[in-house]
Amino acid sequence: MPPPQPTLIRVIDLETTGEKPPAHAVVEIGWQDVALGADGRWELYGEGGSRMVNPGRPIPPLTMAVHHIRDEDVADAPWWHDVARPLLDPWPRRLALAAHRASFEEQFCTPALTRGADWICTYKCALRLWPGSPRFSNQYLRYWRMPEGMDHERGLPAHRAFPDAYVTAFHLRDMLNETSVEQLIAWSKEPALEPRVRYGPDRGREYAEIDEDALIAFMNDRDPDIRFSAETEYARRQGGGAVKRSGVPPQDLLL
Template identity: 65%
Template sequence: MAASRIRVIDLETTGPRPPAHGVCEIGWQDVVQGADGRWIVNEERGQRLVHPGRPIPPVTMAIHHIIDADVADAPLWPQVAPSILRPEGGLLALAAHHAAFEQRFCTPALTGGAPWICTWKCALRLWPGSPSFSNQVLRYWRMPAGLDRALGLPAHRAMPDAYVTAHHLRDMLNQASVAQLLAWSAEPGLLPRVPAGAHRGRHWPELDLDALHRLAADRDEDVCFTARTELRRRGESGSVEPPPPPQGSLF
């Protein structure tokens, strides 16, 4: 089983940064490889409420609609996580959409050092024509075969979101190897279009060298990585610092 199962994880939390924030729900959905070599979404799925160890702020209640009363009697994260993140039989990898978020809470100590596939980063590579790369936009842009609409709702709850992500992962695994998805996931995101600023929405080959060099020094690691990748594609150095701005007049 370990060689043919990947578990998709989704978390609902009190906020984005542990230890200041805690997990209040975990959902999972397995994707397995069949005898014919094709990957499928199977029936192994579930969710558990978790006591986050602190009150849930109203701003996050408004996203997932989990309130303090829902988790008052739930177990703490260290009690819940190990059996889900390290199930009997083992896993080839864990996966999540924007996996960096889940990895903040699902630490190597809890996962046993399992590798992660980020379906957001892989979607950028495999489906660059999508109008956006959120889990739900990909769901409705792609309309994955076999996705039960009711099981995928409500959005922003752990199991439905993991279930939707698993359908993206299944299709990715049937297009590219596990090794390739892991390699893409280990790098910053390769953005199909400029996400913000004066060139927002433009494709990278449309930009001139000056714009690319400036974006190659951007603080956003995905923007920086993509700009440097485009510079290397053109035979330019991806590490060249942007030219200094012109000196203004003193008068």
């Protein structure tokens, strides 16, 4: 009898004609699996791969300049709805899907295509686990961290579906060996917890370093990630959990 195949988390990366479906569509999908080994450690599993996809519309020069996929490269490729389900849903073995800044992939990989899969966002999880990194892009983390076992050439060129999925899989592997699947999914469902201020006089400083007036101002920011980061730091200073936004202005929370 062959050994049973392990359950896995499938890391994916998409190259597209643009950022917003349905105006834009997928032109390439790449994947790399990560599985729990018999020794209790997570490791990359299988060879992964990529498939071209016919987007049903011209690829704009702006996006061709990023991934270098041309109209003629996808002219004979299958449609997204023919490719997506078997690649996104290797049922019953898949625990979750993962991507770096997964909210982008989730726009194209709808619940109907993923069978309602949970997602792990390696960007949001990197903010939690490796807050000391100066930046959090997929490629920056690659060279800042230098993950053990990565084949440098296999992770190139950047901005193509398989190499990017391959790089992300190493980040995910190391995250899973630090904390649980459930914790990574939970962090991924929340806004991004940014360690440092993005703009203004305190730009580049940690939220823990700024004064209370500046912190309260960020709690009113339009960006949900900035609000969440400021609220979390405010709650930490108060010795409590996450601030509940029940219609009470942040200023009143001081009273």
